[in-house]
Amino acid sequence: MKPKHRTGKVMPTLEDAIRASSLKNGMTISFHHHLRAGDYVLNDVVRACAALGFSDLTVNASAIMACHTPLLEAIREGVVTGIECNFMHAAVGHAVSQGILEQPVLFRTHGGRPAALENGTSHINVAFIAASAADAEGNCNGKEGSSAFGSIGYAMSDAEHADYVVVVTDNLMPYPLTDVSIPENLVDAVVVCDSIGDPDRIMSGTTRITRDPxxxxxxxxxxRAIEASGLIENGFSFQTGAGGTSLAAAAYIGERMRKRGVTGSFASGGITGLLVDLLNEGLFTSLADVQCFDREAVVSIRQNPRHVEISASRYASPEAKSAVVDRLDAVILGATEVGTDFSVNVHTDSNGMIMGGSGGHSDTAAGASLAVIAAPLVRARLPLIVDRPQTLSTPGDTIDLLVTQFGMACNPRRPDLHDRLVDAGLPVFSIEELKEKAELLTGRPRLLKNEGRVVARVNDRDGDELDVIRTVSS
Amino acid sequence: MRRSCLFLPGNQPSMLQNGMVLACDVLIFDLEDAVSENEKDAARELVSQALLTLDFGMREIVVRVNDMETPHARLDIIRVTEAGADAVMVPKTVGATTVLKAASILDEAEEKAGLSHGSVSLILLIETAMGIEKALEAASASSRVSALALGGEDLAADLGCRRTKASHELYYARAKLVMAGRACGLDVIDTPFTDARDAEGCYKDACYARSLGFNGKLVISPHHLEPVHRAFRPDESEVAYALEVVEAMRRGKEEGRGAVSLRGKMIDLPVLTQAKRTIELAEASGMLGTKRRAPAKGDGEE
Amino acid sequence: MKILKKAQAGTLESGDVLVTVKPSDTLMIEIESPVARQFGDAMERSARDVLESMGIYEGAVHLADQGALDCTLRARLHTAIHRALQDYDADVAGSL
Structure with missing residues (x-):
């Protein structure tokens, strides 16, 4: 089907759109990761660029997922020579850690990425926006169609700031689309393809409450700690990840709100079915959704006006006039390593290999009144707490509390919180005591230091360099 | 305190580590049903190393050893006694014969380990029809016996009936076990609830067990710790009364009165014993502000 | 004593270690582990410690580690050696 329209935005192929965009070697193309492990669009565009003979491109994506390993081929061929992202899955991360890219990867945060576009430190030449529904002028959303993925929040800033905007859809709807997340006035071209992603993998897996004791x-x-902090009152707002432990914590917080008869204001971030349930039960008045993690969330954002789609900028940009994260009471976050100064690593594994990234970690930690790291004290003989994390992802002065199965440690700059936790009878230790408990079990790990060349730079949300990641020596 | 007695499979290192933090009163490291025949040696060694090395805090450490009729039983008892177990759980106990066998191996084990005689107690798991009928004989066969526990799954099989959630099939066995155990001043521990996903079912089952006189429950899933603790949590009014009883007795003693009455009723020794038991439960449930350990889900608050 | 027969103990589950012992003219210890860089030396020390305490001076030991704690490593190695020796005794007895 090739409908004819006055503006002629609809292009038959990605190649046509790329040609029309006047993309040149050395330029930056951008992507969003709402299709998660099911995304086809990034790979298809990079392949089209290769077919057209482009080289030296920089890929700026909100996240690089496990399905993006074809990027490695494009890197070897010189098509792609730079990556900027907020998160990088180990499938690509390990190759980066081994030095596949000459130019270091630039890690930002979910708030830092739109901020850099807003203040001009980052520029996108051509943005590719996957949409599960779009009309011929480029009005689009992620809520309708067989590839629906929900909120399109991360792509909104790309649409606003890129020189040229291509909407890629597998579901061309009659003009005008009514539920518009990104409007036509920002869109230059529309490409209709067979499929933007694998629906089974778009909403793949982590969104069940853990059964692990x-x-x-x-x-x-x-x-219990969040309740003891005194924050669970009317108007309570919070955010949690989609990991099994975070979800269980959200469910337990829901129980406590119910018991206290508290109505919260909002829950934000990546949204799961569990948060949708809390919304529908009336425990929260709204959800601020920058990304949907499961089908329940997708259905809800399509149907429920209280389930609000927000842009990455509104979510977390430090350049925005205000942002949702700054209204957060509590956030529950994960960590691969925590330093004795409460600084957190979520970028690299214990060997220093890239396997993640900040996402909204440091944005929410900076914004929330209470930032909690919830993680097991020991994983496969590796202690969580170290003198200094391999990579500094989130500064320790933004973290208030660390919770493990052996007890919790409160940041010394929060004596008020410490006293409340002790009064509630919770097992509170110093972070050094927790570290000792772990090392009693594991032994003291040998200190590793990677001294190779820099393969990635980690920027904080304000765009300042926090740390660098080096090649992993074996 | 033996409200919750959690089984951990003896040959799974990660599960043994969980024992350090799970909020149970008793940990039972299982060398019997949870371990296949050709891994008995490995599990024995693993549990022993864990007992020697890991800090299980205030929890009572019990090891369910293999059936006294197998060659494993002796090796199990000797090794785990040396490694510091507080008690040995004897499976398939049938009368005094089983108990005396276990007790005599323990005599030997304690001597080898340099422990004083009687340091390690016995918990008898009773799980056959003959075992139930001989419960009193078993309970009174050795001073080492500290508790009786019911194994409902095997018992139902032995009775030739279906094991159901309503568990009417266990009524006689439960009543008989409580009677025999309490007659000898022992703890009595109820059979596990077997549906790991049904926490409310477990709560009801544990409430029922408590109403019959059991003072604890075997637990096969960590998800059942919370409902079991909830079931054994005394009412505020029970606790208030128990505290009054103890206080009245104390004053009575101080004033040298023989008979003490409270709210117009005489208080005798059984009432005092019951009151003390309630206070212990209240303490374990975190109701009296005495922090035995970090509160766990199901303790305190609520 | 030397290892005269191949034997194994443990599993490849997370938190466990699969220990294989085999006959060899010298004492050899091979370690495969996701935490080899952090704990390889400690694992080798523990292995030598257990071998010495059991009087084993010849044999090849392979540790396929999945992040086992030290107590687990010691238990598995102990069991593997015990099995190697016991099986051998049983075989010798059986052949007589």
């Missing part, structure tokens, strides 16, 4: 114990302590 240790995860549940950590979740229980976390919920």
């Amino acid at each position: 240790i995860g549940l114990l950590i979740a229980d302590y976390t919920a």
Whole structure:
């Protein structure tokens, strides 16, 4: 089907759109990761660029997922020579850690990425926006169609700031689309393809409450600690990730709100079915959704006006006139390593290999009144707490509390919180005591230091360099 | 305190580590049903190393050893006694014969480990029809016996009936076990609730067990710790009364009165014993502000 | 004593270690582990410690580690060696 329209935005192929965009070697193309592990669009565009003979391109994506390993081929061929992202899955991360890119990857945060576009430190030449529904002028959303993925929040800033905007859809709807997330006035071209993603993998897996007793114990302590902090009152707002432990903590917090008869104001971030349930029960008045994690969330954002789609900028940009994260009471976050100064690593594994990224970690930690790290004290003989994390992802002065299955440690700059936790009878230790408990079990790990060349730079949300990641020596 | 007695499979290192943080009163490291025949040696060694190395805090450490009729039983008892177990759980106990066998191996084990005689107690798991009928004989066969526990799954099989959630099939066995155990001043521990996903079912089952006189429950899933603790949590009014009883007795003693009455009723020794038991439960449930350990889900608050 | 027969103990589950012992003219210890960089030396020390305490001076030991704690490593190695020796005794007895 090739409908004819006055503006002629609809292009038959990605190649046509790329040609029309006047993309040149050395320029930056951008993507969003709402299709998660099911995304086809990034790979298809990079392949089209290769077919057209482009080289030296920089890929700026809100996240690089496990399905994006074809990027490695494009890197070897010189088509792509730079990556900027807020998160990078180990499938690509390990190759980066081994030095596949000459130019270091630039890591930002979910708030730092739109901020950099807003203040001009980052520029996108051509933005590719996957949409599960679009009309011929480029009005689009992620809520309708067989590839629906929900909120399109991360792509909104790309649409606003890129020189040229291409909407890629597998579901061309009659003009005008009524539920518009990104409006036509920002869109230059529309490409209709067979499929933007694998629907089974778009909403792939992590969004079930854990059954692991240790995860549940950590979740229980976390919920108790947040209650003890005194924040669970009317108007309470919070955010949690989609990991099993975070979800369990959210469920336990829901229980405590119910018992206290508290109505919260909003829950934000990546949204799961569990938060949708809390919304529908009336425990929260709204959801601020920058990304949907499961089908329940997608259905809800399509149907429920209280389930609000927000842009990455409104979510977390430090350049925005205000942002949702700054209204957060509590956030529950994960960590691969925590330093004795409460600084957190979520970028690299214990060997220093790239396997993640900040996402909204440091944005929410900076914004929330209470930032809690909830993580097991020991994973496969590796202690969580170290003198200094391999990579500094989130500064320690933005973290208030660390909760593990062996007890919790309060940041010394929060003596008020410490006293409340102790009064509630919770097992509170110093972070050094928790570290000792872990090392009693594991032994003291040998200190590793990677001294190779820099393969990635980690920027904080304000765009300042926090740390660098180096090649991993074996 | 033996409200919750959690089984951990003896040959799974990660599960043994969980024992350090799970909020149960008793940990039962299982060398019997949870371990296949050709892994008995490995589990024995793993549990022993864990007992020697890991800090399980205030929890009572019990090891369910293999059936006294197998060659494993002796090796199990000797090794875990040396490694510091507080008690040995004897499976398939049938009368005094089983108890005396276990007790005599324990005599030997304690001597080898340099422990004083009687340091390690016995918990008898009773799970056959003959075992139930001989419960009193078993309970009174050795001073080492500290508790009786019911194994409902095997018992139902032995009775030739279906094990149901309503568990009417266990009524006689439960009543008989409580009677025999309490007659000898022992703890009595109820059979586990087997549906790991049904926490409310477990709560009801544990409430029922408590109403019959059991003072604890075997637990096969960490998800059942919370409902079991909830079931054994005394009412505020029970606790208030128990505290009054103890206080009245104390004053009575101080004033040298023989008979003490409270709210117009005489208080005798059984009432005092019951009151003390309630206070212990209240303490364990975090109701009296005495922090035995970090509160767990199901303790305190609510 | 030397290892005269191949034997194994443990599993490849997370938190466990699969120990294989085999006959060899010298004492050899091979370690495969996701935490080899952090704990390889400690694992080798523990292995030598257990071997010495059991009087084993010849044999090849392979540790396929999945992040086992030290107590687990010691238990598995102990069991593997015990099995190697016991099986051998049983076989010798059986052949007589």
